Amino acid sequence: MAQAATAKKVVVVPIKTMDIVEGIQSIQKKKVAAYCRVSTDSEEQKESYTNQVNHYTQHIQNNLEWEMADIYADEGISGTNTKNRTHFNRMIQDARNGKLDLILVKSISRFARNTLDLLKYVRELKSLGVAVFFERENINTLDTTGEVLLTILSSLAQDESRNISENSRWGILRGFQNGKVFCNTNRFLGYDKDEQGELVINEPEAEIVRRIYEEYLGGKSYQAIARGLMRDHIKTVTGGDTWWDSSITLILTNEKYYGALLQQKTVTVDFLTHKRIRNQGQEQQYLIEDNHEPIVSKELFEAVQKEKARRAKLKGSVMGESKRYSSKYALSSKVYCGCCGAIFKRRTWNSNNPSKKVVWQCKTYVNEGKVACDAKSVDEQVLHSAFVRLFNRMYENK
The missing domain is CATH 3.40.50.1390 (Resolvase, N-terminal catalytic domain)
Incomplete structure (x- = not known):
């Protein structure tokens, strides 16, 4: 006999309440x-x-x-x-x-x-x-x-x-063309800004700048200048104790120190990331002469740039040969030509017979002949003797 069907029980599940913003369902706050x-x-x-x-x-x-x-x-x-x-x-x-x-x-x-x-x-x-x-x-x-x-x-x-970025850039360029100054003095040794926003010399800091220029032209390297500043307990522009070669380089190449101002040294290459790169000719630059009171003369600044170029050229000559000659002999990469500034190379004359002789010769003379450089060769024994005499003299005067 078939069993009677049981009545189904329906339980109503209440809907969840919704916040004011549609799509955010919630029971609690x-x-x-x-x-x-x-x-x-x-x-x-x-x-x-x-x-x-x-x-x-x-x-x-x-x-x-x-x-x-x-x-x-x-x-x-x-x-x-x-x-x-x-x-x-x-x-x-x-x-x-x-x-x-x-x-x-x-x-x-x-x-x-x-x-x-x-x-x-x-x-x-x-x-x-x-x-x-x-x-x-x-x-x-x-x-x-x-x-x-x-x-x-x-x-x-x-x-x-x-559009905002392009309009802003256009406005800045127009400002450059009209001589309007955009100058950041953060981390800038030697100058402050007055109430009108003009650059004014900070004399105690300016003395440090002058010292760096004079010592560089006097023959000191970046490292030697930095060591001297630290030895004399002179603070950096941020109040630190450590001077780096790069800090000295930036001071020696900053046109603001002779009273000029170069605008648009960097350019924005992406308006979204605001990434900026050094302007190496991609965009127009504007040099404003006599913009503010100089700390060093223009002549001194230009003399430093020439000296930097001279040292860079000399270093380039040395570095070009350093991998080939730097580790084999004691004097490799340490002897330079007094005529052209190139490195001296160690050479052996008559290497296949008992009368062979070891000398050091100018690289320019070896590669290009007497027309390019007429420096004479130097006997290795003479060089060694000269080094010993110089070393003893320095030791005695220590």
Whole structure:
């Protein structure tokens, strides 16, 4: 006999409540944060920055279904890349650590003007279950149409950034052409800026600069100058105790010390990353003569540049042969021609018979003949004897 069918029991599972922003489902309060940013330090932008922070603080606190997680704010930082945006990066890390459910942003351009960065972070946040809501565009990234709209609108924002960058560059170039000065005095020994922004000599530091120029022309190397400054306990421009060869080189090649100012020494090659490289002729440069009071004369500056070129040429001659002659003999790469400055090479005359003789000869003479350099050869024994005499004399006078 067939058993009677049992009545099915239906249990209704209540739907989960939703927050104001569609796509963010929740039973408990959401951890909500806001990201604010302005791109310049102008008074108007600072006020905008403060207003953004106040707006989101009140907005989050007034919503009973939200709890304040944090307000992340970067002030006076460009939006074209996220590398130097400290609080933005902290916000992303907090999202990875499960501290956020929703991020409120005024507009796409506040979050990023770089399409790749924008989509990269939005997708990562989406995978973490964290929504980003852009108020101006009314886009919620957890919504199905959110990413399509983001891609279109962020591309427009990136084009806007490019236009801003190009307009800014045009304005700077016009300033160069009209003699407007753009001069960074950070880490710049010898000068300060007065209230009008003009360069004025810092006399105690200027004395250090003059000393470096005079010692270099007096024959000292970068290393010797640096050692002397450290021996005399002279501080660097940043207040450090260690002087490097590179610091001496920069001082000896800086045109500002003779009162001139070379504009556009570097150029921006990527408006998104703001990467700058040395301007080696890619863009026009502008030299402003008599821009400010000099620390050294132009004649002294030019004499130093000639001396640098002379030493570089001499070093080039030596380095060109150093791999071949530097380690085989005691005097290799240590004897230079008094006529042309080239290195002396060790040679053996009559090597196949008992009357062979070892001499040192100028490389230029060996390779190009007497027309190029008429320096005489020097017997190796004579060189050794001269070295011993010089060494003994230095030891006695120590």
